[in-house]
Amino acid sequence: MKRFVFxxxxxxxxxxxxxxxxxxxxxxxxSVMITSLAQHRIRPLPxxxxxxxxxxxxxxxxxxxxxxxxxxxxxxxxxxSKIPGMFVYDMDGAGNQxxxxxxxxxxxxxxxxxxxxxxxxxxxxMYGYPASHYSMPLESISRIELVRGTGSLQxxxxxxxxxxxxxxxGDTTRPFSFENISSxxxxxxxxTYNAAGGKSGAFSYYVYDYRKARKGFRDMEESRSSAQSxxxxxxxxxxxxxxxxxxxxxxxxxxxxxLTDAMFAVNPRQAxxxxxxxxxxxxxxxxxxxxxxxxxxRMQFISSAVLGRRxxxxxxxPSTVMDTINAATGLYNNRQVDIDRFNSYTYEARLLHQYQxxxxxxxxxxxxxxxxxxxHRTQLGKGSTGDDYDLTLVDPVWGRDLHFKTKNIxxxxxxxxxxxxxxxxxxxxxxxxxxxxxxxxxxxxxxNQIPVTIHHRFPLFGLNxxxxxxxxxxxxxxxxxxxxxxLFKDIIPGSLFEKVxxxxxxxKGYNAELGFRGRWKWLSWDVNGFLLxxxxxxxxxxxxxxxGTFYTYRTNIGNSFTKGIEAxxxxxxxxxxxxxxxxxxxxALADARYTSGEIKSGNNNISIKGKKVESAPSVISRSGFTxxxxxxxxxxxxxxxxxxxxxxxxxxxxxxSGSVGLVPAYSILDLNAGIHIMRGLDVRLSMNNLADKxxxxxxxxxxxxxxxxxxxxxxxxxxxxxxL
Numbered sequence: 001m002k003r004f005v006f007x008x009x010x011x012x013x014x015x016x017x018x019x020x021x022x023x024x025x026x027x028x029x030x031s032v033m034i035t036s037l038a039q040h041r042i043r044p045l046p047x048x049x050x051x052x053x054x055x056x057x058x059x060x061x062x063x064x065x066x067x068x069x070x071x072x073x074x075x076x077x078x079x080x081s082k083i084p085g086m087f088v089y090d091m092d093g094a095g096n097q098x099x100x101x102x103x104x105x106x107x108x109x110x111x112x113x114x115x116x117x118x119x120x121x122x123x124x125x126m127y128g129y130p131a132s133h134y135s136m137p138l139e140s141i142s143r144i145e146l147v148r149g150t151g152s153l154q155x156x157x158x159x160x161x162x163x164x165x166x167x168x169x170g171d172t173t174r175p176f177s178f179e180n181i182s183s184x185x186x187x188x189x190x191x192t193y194n195a196a197g198g199k200s201g202a203f204s205y206y207v208y209d210y211r212k213a214r215k216g217f218r219d220m221e222e223s224r225s226s227a228q229s230x231x232x233x234x235x236x237x238x239x240x241x242x243x244x245x246x247x248x249x250x251x252x253x254x255x256x257x258x259l260t261d262a263m264f265a266v267n268p269r270q271a272x273x274x275x276x277x278x279x280x281x282x283x284x285x286x287x288x289x290x291x292x293x294x295x296x297x298r299m300q301f302i303s304s305a306v307l308g309r310r311x312x313x314x315x316x317x318p319s320t321v322m323d324t325i326n327a328a329t330g331l332y333n334n335r336q337v338d339i340d341r342f343n344s345y346t347y348e349a350r351l352l353h354q355y356q357x358x359x360x361x362x363x364x365x366x367x368x369x370x371x372x373x374x375x376h377r378t379q380l381g382k383g384s385t386g387d388d389y390d391l392t393l394v395d396p397v398w399g400r401d402l403h404f405k406t407k408n409i410x411x412x413x414x415x416x417x418x419x420x421x422x423x424x425x426x427x428x429x430x431x432x433x434x435x436x437x438x439x440x441x442x443x444x445x446x447x448n449q450i451p452v453t454i455h456h457r458f459p460l461f462g463l464n465x466x467x468x469x470x471x472x473x474x475x476x477x478x479x480x481x482x483x484x485x486x487l488f489k490d491i492i493p494g495s496l497f498e499k500v501x502x503x504x505x506x507x508k509g510y511n512a513e514l515g516f517r518g519r520w521k522w523l524s525w526d527v528n529g530f531l532l533x534x535x536x537x538x539x540x541x542x543x544x545x546x547x548g549t550f551y552t553y554r555t556n557i558g559n560s561f562t563k564g565i566e567a568x569x570x571x572x573x574x575x576x577x578x579x580x581x582x583x584x585x586x587x588a589l590a591d592a593r594y595t596s597g598e599i600k601s602g603n604n605n606i607s608i609k610g611k612k613v614e615s616a617p618s619v620i621s622r623s624g625f626t627x628x629x630x631x632x633x634x635x636x637x638x639x640x641x642x643x644x645x646x647x648x649x650x651x652x653x654x655x656x657s658g659s660v661g662l663v664p665a666y667s668i669l670d671l672n673a674g675i676h677i678m679r680g681l682d683v684r685l686s687m688n689n690l691a692d693k694x695x696x697x698x699x700x701x702x703x704x705x706x707x708x709x710x711x712x713x714x715x716x717x718x719x720x721x722x723x724l
Contacts, residue, residue, distance in 0.1 A: 040063065040066040040067050040068065040082075040582075040626070041524055041570060041572070042060050042061065042062065042082045042083070042526070042568060042570075043060075043061050044059045044060065044061070044517060044526070045057075045059040045060075045061055045145060045147070047363070047416070048352060048363060049145070050119065050290075050298070050300060050352075051298060051299070051300045051350035051351065051352040051365060051367070052154060052155070052350075052352075052365070053154065053352070053363055053365040053414050053416060053426065054147065054151060055363070055416045055424055055426050055464060055466050056424065056425075056426050056464030056465050056466035056476045056477065056478055057147055057148070057150055057151040057464055057476065057478055058147070058148040058150060058151075058476065058478070058513050058515060058528060058530075059145070059146065059147045059148070059151070060082075060083055060145075060146045060526075061143060061144070061145055061146075062079070062080070062082075062083070062143060062144040062145075062146070063142075063143050064138065064141055064142060064143060064144065065142065067079070068626060068633065068635035068637075068672040068674065069081070069672065069686070070670075070672070070686035070688055070717050071138045071139060071684075071719070072095070072138075072139075072183035072185070072189065072191050072212075072686075072717050072719055073093060073094065073095040073185075073189070073686075073688075073715075073717060074095030074097075074098055074138055075095070075670070075686070075688060076088035076090070076098055076099070076100055077622065077637070077639045077668065077670070078637060078670060078672070078686075078688075079098075079138075079144075080100060081586060081622045081624060081637055081639070082568055082570070082584060082586050082622075083102070083146065083568075083586065084526075084566035084567055084568050084586045084587060084588040084620070085102045085103060085564065085566045085588025085590060085620050086100055086101075086102050086620070087100065087101050087102065087107050087615070087616075087617060087620060087641070088100055088107070088697065089101075089107040089108065089615075089697050089698050090696075090697045090709075090711040090712070091700075091704065091709065092216070092221070092223070092253065092709075093187075093214075093216065093217050093711065093712030093715070094212075094214045094216060094223035094225075094251075094253065096135055096223060096225060096251050096253055097109050097132075097133075097135050098110060098132075098135070100113075100163075101113075101160060102148070102160060102161075102588075103148075103149070103159075103160075103511075103530060103532045103562055103564065103590065103592075104532065104560075104562040104564075104590055104592030104613050104616035105159055105160050105532075105534075105616075106615065107615065107698070108131060108700075109131035109132055109133065110131070110132050110160075110163065111123070111129075111130040111131040111132065112158055112159055112160035112484070113132075113158055113160040113161060113162060113163045114152075114155050114156035114158045114160075114161070114162040114163070115132040115134075115162075115163055116155070116162060116163070116164040116165070117134075117136060117164070117165045117166075117167065117247070117284070118164075118165070118166060118167050118245070118288070119164065119288070119300075119302060120245075120284065120286045120288070120302060120304045120346075121156075121304060121306070121344075121346045121348075122134040122284055122306060123306070123344075124282070124306055124310070124340075124342045124344060124375075125306075125342055125344050125373045125375045125404070125406075125488075126156070126344070126371060126373070126406075126408075126485070127371075127373060127404075127406040127408065127434075127436055127456070127485045128373060128375035128377075128404040128406065128436075128487065128488040129310075129340065129342075129375060129487060129488055129489075130158075130484075130487070133280040133282050133308070133310055133342075134247070134249050134280075134282040134284055134306065135225075135227070135249045135251065135280075135282075136165060136167075136227055136229070136247065136249055137191075137193055137208075137210040137212075137227050137249075139181045139193035139195075139208075139210065140167055140168055140193070140195065140208055140210070140227075140229065141165045141166065141167060141168065142166050142167065142168045142169075143166045144163065144164070144165055144166070145162075145163070145164040145166060146161065146162070146163050146164075147161045147162045147163075147164075148160075148161040148511065148513065148530075149161045149480060149482055149511030149532070150462060150464060150478030150479065150480040150511045150512070150513055151464075151478075151480070152430075152460070152462070152480050152481075152482050152511070153412050153414055153428045153429065153430040153460060153461075153462045153480060154365060154367075154412055154414060154428070154430075156410075157410075157430065157432060157458065157460055157481075157482050157483045157484070158482065158484065159482045159484060159507075159509065159511065159532065159534060161511075167206070167229075167231070168195070168197075168206065169197060169204070169206055170195075170196070170197015170198045170199065170204060170205060170206040171197060171198060171199075172198075172199040172204055173199070174198055174199070175198040175199065175200045176196065176197075176198040177196065177197055177198055177723070177724065178194075178195070178196050178723070178724040179193075179194070179195045179196075179721070179722065179723050179724075180192070180193065180194050180195075180720075180721070180722045181193040181719060181720070181721045181722075182719070182720050183717055183718065183719040183720075184717070184718055185686075185715060185716055185717035185718060186217075186714075186715035186716055186717070187214055187215045187216050187217055187712075187715060188213065188214055188215035189212075189213075189214045189717060190212070190213050190214075191210070191211065191212035191213070192210070192211055192212075193208060193209075193210045194208060194209050194210075195207065195208035195209075196208075202234055202235050202236050203232070203233070203234055204232075204233045204235070205230075205231060205232050205233070206229075206231045207228075207229065207230045207231070208227075208228065208229050209226075209227075209228050210225075210226060210227040210228070211225075211226050212224070212225045212226070212251075213225075216254075216256070217269060217710070217712040217713055217715070218256040218268075218269050218270070218271055218710055219256060219269055219270055219271040220254060220256045220257075220271035220273065220274040221254060221255075221256040221271065222253075222254040223251060223252070223253045223254070224251060224252050225249070225250065225251030225252075226249075226250055226251070227247070227248060227249040227250070228247070228248050229245065229246065229247040229248070230245065230246050230247075231243065231244075231245040232244050232245070238292075239291065239292035239293075240289075240290070240291050240292070241289075241290045242287065242288070242289050242290075243286075243287070243288040243289075243290075244286070244287050245284075245285070245286050245287075245288075246283065246284070246285045246286075247283070247284045247285075248281075248282065248283045248284070249280075249281075249282055250279070250280070250281040250282070251279065251280070252277060252278075252279040252389055253277065253278045253279065254274075254276070254277055254389075255273060255276040255277065255278055255314070255704050255705070256271035256272070256273060256274075256276075257271055257272035257273030257276060257319065257323075257705060257707075258272060258318075258319040258657075258658060258659075258704070258705040258706060258707025258708060258709060259272060259319055259658060259707055259708040259709070259710065260319050260320060260654075260656065260657060260658040260707065260708065261654040261658050261661065261708060263319070263658075263708070264658070264694075264696070264708045264710060268694045268696075268710040268713075269710065269713075272319050272322065272323070273314075273315060273323055273705075274323070274387060275313075275314075275315055275323060275332065275335060275386070275387040276312075276313070276314045276315060276335075276704075276705075277311075277312065277313050277314075277389040278311070278312045278314075278703070278704065279310075279311045279312070279389065280308065280309065280310045280311070281308045281309050281311070282306060282307070282308035282342070283305075283306075283307045283308050284304065284305070284306055284307075285304065285305055285307070286302060286303065286304035286305070287302070287303045287304075288300065288301070288302050289301040289302075296353060296354040296355065297351070297352070297353045297354070298351075298352050299349070299350065299351050299352075300348075300349070300350045300351075301347075301348070301349045301350075302346070302347070302348045302349075303345075303346075303347050304345075304346050304348075305343075305344060305345045305346070306342055306344040307342060307343060307344075308341075308342055309339055309340065309341050309342070310338075310339070310340040310342070311337075311338075311339050311391055312337070312338045312339075312703075313335050313336070313337050313338075313383050313384075313389065313390060313391055314335055314336050314338075314705075315332075315333065315335050315336070316335075316336045316705070318657040318659070318705075318706060318707070319657050319658055319659075319705070319706070319707040319708075320656055320657050329385075331385040332385045332386075332387070333385065334382050334383055334384065334385055334394065335383040335384060335385070336379075336380060336381065336382075336383060337381035337382070337383040337391050337392075337393060338377075338378070338379045338380070338381065339377075339378045339379075339381075339391065340375060340376070340377050340378075341375070341376040341377075341378075342373075342375060343373065343374040343375070343376070344371070344372075344373040344374075344375075345371065345372045345373070346369065346370070346371050347369070347370045347371075348367065348368070348369045348370075349367055349368050349369075350365065350366075350367035351364075351365070351366050351367060352364070352365050353365075357417070357418075358418075358419070360418035360419070360420075360421075361418055362415065362416060362417055362418055363415070363416040364413070364414075364415045364416075365412075365413065365414045365415075365428075366412065366413040366414075367411075367412055367413075368409065368410070368411050368412075369409070369410040369412070370407075370408070370409050370410075371406065371407070371408045371409075371410075371434075372406070372407050372408075373404075373405065373406045374403060374404070374405045374406075375403070375404040375405075375488060376402075376403050376404075377400065377401075377402045377403075377404065377488060378398045378400065378401050378402075379398065379399055379400040380398060380399020380400050380443075381393045381395075381398050381399065382394050382395040397443065398443075399442070399443050399444070400440070400441075400442050400443075400492065401440050401441050402438060402439070402440035402441070402442070402450075402488075402492070403437075403438070403439050403440050404436065404437075404438050404488050405436065405437045405438075405439075406434060406435070406436040406437075407434055407435060408432060408433070408434025408435075408456055409432075409433055409434060410430060410431065410432045410433075411430070411431050412428065412429065412430040412431075413428055413429060414426055414427065414428030414429075414462070415427060415428065421468075422467055422468045422469070423465075423466075423467050423468075424465070424466045424467075425463070425464070425465050425466075426462075426463070426464040426465075426466075427461075427462070427463050427464075428461070428462050428463075429459065429460065429461050429462075430458075430459075430460040430462075431458070431459050431460070432456055432457070432458045432460070432483070433456065433457050433458075434455075434456040434457075435453060435454070435455050435456065436453070436454040436455075436456070436485070437452060437453055437454075438450060438451055438452060438453075438454075438488075438491065439452065442492070442493070444495060444496050445493055445496060449499070450493075451491050451500050451502060451504075454485075454486065454491075454504075454506075456485055456506060458481075458483050458506070458508065460480070460481040460482070460483065461480075461481055462478065462479065462480030462481065463478065463479050463480070464476070464477065464478040464479075464480075465477045465478070469518070470518070472518050472519040472520070473516070473517070473518030473519070473520070474516075474517060474518060475514075475515070475516050476513075476514075476515050476516075476517070476528075477513065477514045477515070478511070478512065478513055479510060479511070479512045480510060480511050480512075481508070481509070481510045482508065482509055482510060482511060483506050483507060483508040483509075484506060484507040484508075485506045485507075486504060486505075486506055486507070486538060487538075489702070490504070490538045490554060491504065491554065493554070494552075495552075497550075497551045497552060498540075498551065498552040498553075498554060499543070499551055499552070499553055499554070500553075500554045500555075501553060501554060501555035501556070504538075504554065504555055504556060505536045505556055506536065507534060507535060507536045507537060507538065507556075508535050508536060509532065509533035509534045509535045509559075510531075510532075510533050511530065511531070511532055512530065512531040512532075513528050513529065513530040513531070514528060514529055514530075515527060515528025515529070515566075516528070522571055522572050522573055523569070523570070523571050524569075524570045524571075524572075525567070525568060525569050525570070526566075526567070526568045527565070527566070527567040527568070527569075528565070528566050528567075529563075529564070529565050529566075530562075530563070530564055530565075530566065531561070531562070531563050532561070532562040532563075532592075533559070533560075533561055534559065534560045534561070534562070535559040536556040536559070537556065537557055537558055537559065537560060537594075537597065538554070538555075538556060538557065539554075539555070539556075539557030539558075539597075539599050539600075539648070540552050540553060540554055540555075540557070540599065540600045541553045541555060541557065541598065541599065541600050541605050542600045542602075542603055542604060542605050550603050552600060557597045557598065557599050557608075557648075558594055558595070558596045558597015558598065558599075558608060558609075559594070559595050559596050559597060560592060560593060560594045560595060560613050561592075561593060561595045562590055562591065562592035562593075562613070562616070563590070563591055564588060564589050564590030564591060564592075565588065565589045565590075566587075566588045567585075567586070567587050567588070568584065568585070568586045569584060569585050569586075570582065570583070570584035570585075571583050571584070578629055578630045579627075579628070579629055580626070580627070580628040580629075581625070581626070581627055581628075582625065582626040582627075582628075583623075583624070583625045583626075584623065584624055584625075585621070585622075585623040586621070586622045586623070587619070587620070587621040587622075587623075588619070588620045588621075589618065589619055590616065590617070590618060590619075590620075591618065592612060592613035592616035593610060593611065593612055593613060594608045594609055594610065594611050594612075594613065594648060595609065596609055597609065597648075599648050599649065601649060606649060608648045608649060611645075611648055611649065611650045612644075612645055612650055613648070614644065614645050614646055614647055614648055615644050615645075615646070615663075615698050616644060617641050617642045617643075617644050618642045619640065619641070619642040620640070620641050620642070621639075621640045622637060622638065622639045622640070623637075623638050624636055624637035624638065631675055631676040631677070632673075632674070632675045633673065633674050633675075634671070634672075634673045635671070635672045635673070636669070636670070636671050636672075637669070637670040637671075637672075638667065638668070638669055639667065639668045639669075639670070640665070640666075640667045641665060641666055641697070642665045643662055643663060643664055643665045644662075644663045644698075645662060645663070646659070646660045646661055646662075646663060646698070646699035646701075647660045647701075657706060657707055658699060658706070658707040658708040659699060659701070659706030659707055660699060661699065663696065663697065663698060663699060664695070666693060666695035666697075667693065668688075668689050668691075668693055668695070669689065669690040669691050669693075670686070670687065670688050670689065670690065671686075671687040671690055672684065672685070672686050672687070673685045680722060680723040680724060681720075681721070681722055681723075682720070682721040683718070683719070683720050683721075684717075684718070684719040684721075685716065685717070685718050685719075686716060686717040686718075686719075687714075687715075687716045688712065688714070688715050688716065688717075689712060689713055689714050689715065690714060691714075692713045692714040693713070694710070694713065695710075695711050696708050696709055696710055696711055697709075697711055
């Protein structure tokens with residue numbers, strides 16, 4: 001490790017020594033975002049944004065202010081309608097979390113992405129539980145930056161890439177400005193977002209408070225959420241700024257429980273649980289320093305944390321087991337209490353330097369990231385027999401009481417070489433080195449058999465090429481290695497009859513892509529092909545001990561390979577003054593299959609070679625239109641997702657509990673309308689699932705319970721926005 005630090009530092013010094021003094025020639029300006037009121041068009045990110053380098057990478061920028069979408073409910077298929085291949089898992093219709101993935105990856109709370117807000121990591125624990133439990137209101141977001149997996153060297157090693165939510169800022173032309181966004185809609189939806197911001201001298205600020213309540217589409221379903229944020233910026237000069245921020249999100253979701261396929265067919269709105277609750281309460285404090293050292297060099301330092309808890313109290317049984325009164329006690333059975341306590345700290349220093357080489361501008365990005373996490377997991381607590389949200393234990397002993405502590409350092413560097421005015425090549429390296437220690441007790445398991453130490457050591461390499469064919473047309477290509485550390489749940493034995501492979505390895509592989517994007521007159525497009533290799537997938541096998549007793553063995557079960565095409569086409573016309581017509585089609589075709597491996601089935605191990613990867617649709621297609629006349633706009637969207645399997649064995653016939661089986665294909669129709677009444681006053685109306693389609697998107701293997709989870713039927717939302 002010390003040798004690598006020395007070599008990396010030496011290489012950066014050598015590259016800098018070739019750099020010419022260009023301070024009189026290069027002037028770096030802050031990015032300027034121009035939003036057209038006439039249309040919503042997805043654009044790639046600029047070559048550099050802050051201290052990030054995106055040359056030659058598959059990237060997309062979503063402007064929320066111009067997006068025809070149901071923001072209040074975070075309707076994913078509308079938010080990412082123009083992102084080809086974005087699979088949306090509708091866990092609940094309340095919009096508590098955004099569950100997305102692309103290229104055949106797992107959509108659970110976006111944990112295949114490096115999730116960020118304003119460049120700050122929000123994954124709860126990158127090495128123990130990388131789901132993003134922090135859930136900011138989209139009313140507070142101005143745009144979303146999305147980078148696919150070939151950009152992973154700079155920000156993290158995730159297969160999915162990075163998603164970065166950029167927050168709104170206060171009006172810097174005056175000391176005080178105010179915004180209110182209020183929504184009401186189906187199933188008792190009521191939400192309000194109130195924000196204030198401004199600037200005085202070298203200080204600027206932005207604060208908001210958000211509240212939301214919703215009964216839900218299904219019986220016994222209910223959600224209450226809130227979020228707050230305070231952001232203070234001090235910029236004594238144009239070259240130096242310090243931003244301190246604290247953000248929090250919290251919600252309590254009453255979970256209606258999983259259904260069997262028979263229950264879903266009879267009444268998809270029915271509930272099997274009324275005493276199940278889930279509630280994450282997450283705080284994200286941060287300090288960000290931006291320093292323009294010279295016109296050619298800028299530096300950024302971020303110190304941030306993800307603190308809080310993930311709480312649940314559940315009657316955690318299959319959908320075929322009803323939650324009824326126990327005849328012996330006259331009460332309900334005790335519920336199970338689980339609490340995760342997150343203590344994740346990230347320190348990141350980044351440097352971007354521009355210099356001249358071979359008479360062309362070259363860009364170097366380098367940095368270091370240090371993470372220190374302590375995930376304290378307490379599970380299998382014996383909870384109350386009541387029906388309210390109550391985390392009280394009737395027995396103080398937890399079934400599992402474990403700490404998952406990680407220390408990890410990553411060094412990275414990427415350099416864009418500009419060979420001609422049209423052709424550039426970006427190459428880079430990222431080295432991850434760290435260690436995870438697990439300690440604690442499991443009441444049913446010998447303490448000396450619990451895995452204790454896991455090492456993370458990965459050198460990752462990447463290459464991107466950008467060729468500007470014409471003024472508004474370019475080719476891009478890239479190849480980048482990725483990895484994903486094994487999760488906490490992957491190494492916790494579920495019973496005495498489970499063992500964990502002491503040599504279990506982190507998943508690793510690569511992303512590759514080749515694309516062509518651009519614009520010609522009224523037509524814009526971004527079409528690409530991709531490959532994704534995912535090795536060392538986690539799973540379970542059947543083994544026998546010396547006595548011939550069967551046991552479950554948690555280990556790496558095999559590899560998968562995904563290939564596909566992603567295409568976005570959009571056409572915009574202005575047939576007459578004050579009129580605008582826009583149509584688009586966003587489609588992805590993918591084939592995600594296991595290339596090797598086997599998995600436990602009963603008391604046998606079955607080969608899964610050639611089987612489709614679970615929850616990986618072969619076709620995801622969304623097409624829509626927008627018609628705008630003066631201040632009025634109407635948009636329609638048709639979303640299609642093909643059928644998927646719930647398990648690696650590709651079981652087609654649903655099980656009795658609904659935990660495995662085919663997830664049928666579905667098509668959804670949405671309609672959005674908006675009117676700009678006057679300056680500072682806008683009204684939006686969203687009508688979702690117009691055909692009242694009964695469908696579900698996934699059969700989850702764990703939370704919120706194995707089985708069928710009904711997605712929302714027809715619903716509507718009305719939103720009023722006021723700016724003062």
